[in-house]
Amino acid sequence: MTSTAPPTPPRYSRITGTGSYLPPRRLTNDALAAQLAQDGIETSDQWIVERTGIKARHFADAGVACSDLAVQAARHALEAADVDAASIDLIILATSTPDMVFPSTACIVQQKLGIHGGAAFDVQAVCSGFVYALTIADSMIRTGVATKALVIGSEVFSRILDFKDRGTCVLFGDGAGAVVLEASDTPGILSSELHADGRHVGILCVPGHVSGGQVLGDPLLKMDGPAVFKIAVNVLYDVARSVLDKAGRSEAQVDWLIPHQANIRILQSTAKRLKLPFDKLIVTVDQHGNTSAASIPLALDVSVRSGKIARGDTVLLEGVGGGFTWGAVLLDL
């Protein structure tokens, strides 16, 4: 007599709570322009708004670390999901501005949340970091390696900005966003895709590194803005189409598009190419600036809390950034 094991039901992952945190110090374009003018750097609210859509950003005070922002966002997400921190068995934190060279900021967050034992690690994919982290967490949950994950994007980009370079320092801000991702018998995450092209390492980078007790090379952000712009617009369209095809969904079935919040012109051109009306496009870049890996979960949380995005909605997340890296996740909330 032979016996067969009962079929295992498919296992999916689903977002059960979102959270975010912005450091309280908010700088409008005028305030930043006045600050830069003291060093002879000329810019204006008009230039920044016309070229980027950014009106204000938040900067963390000295002594506030990436993990501090991440912990606040994580606590809000845990509360929203009604999940006890002790039951989290995976923390993936996306950042390019970690607290230390090592250990990972995820381990520091784990300690600050008062938990231990589960896996914790950082993902470094710059502004695509959250999409990378969410895709990895989804795979780990679906394969049974983890059950309840905290996926966080947290950045203190103000620490790596060159305030003598008006072409970059007006673009970025600090902040954190987080989601709780749990195993589920119905799919939340429908499809995802990740890409990189290392041929473009030099167009967006912080080239410095620590060696022999010193920083060697320039430790501040360098960017060829127009080159990044061109690549971003193309890859965001292609990857969006690809995750929709994989999930067997059409553009018309997308309720909300949340691209990485870098520049309003990139966001609008992505929505336009996907033939999505602008009122389906989530925009927070005006108030947050570009918060790199934090921008997507921050925008998601702000939209959930304002009641714009509701449970059951289909949301398309898209990241793009240094590396060059890009990716997308299609999900039902």
Ligand code: UT7
């Ligand atoms: O997370 C991904 C990261 N980055 C991005 O997504 C950025 C993608 N790129 C962009 O968003 C745009 O390229 C920028 C917003 C960075 C720049 O806009 P642009 O339309 O490409 O301007 P540009 O770099 O070609 O510069 C145009 C002019 C230059 O002056 P001249 O040479 O025409 O006289 C710049 O010196 O604007 C000048 N400029 C500024 N003027 C006032 C550059 N930055 C500033 C500034 N204020 N802050």
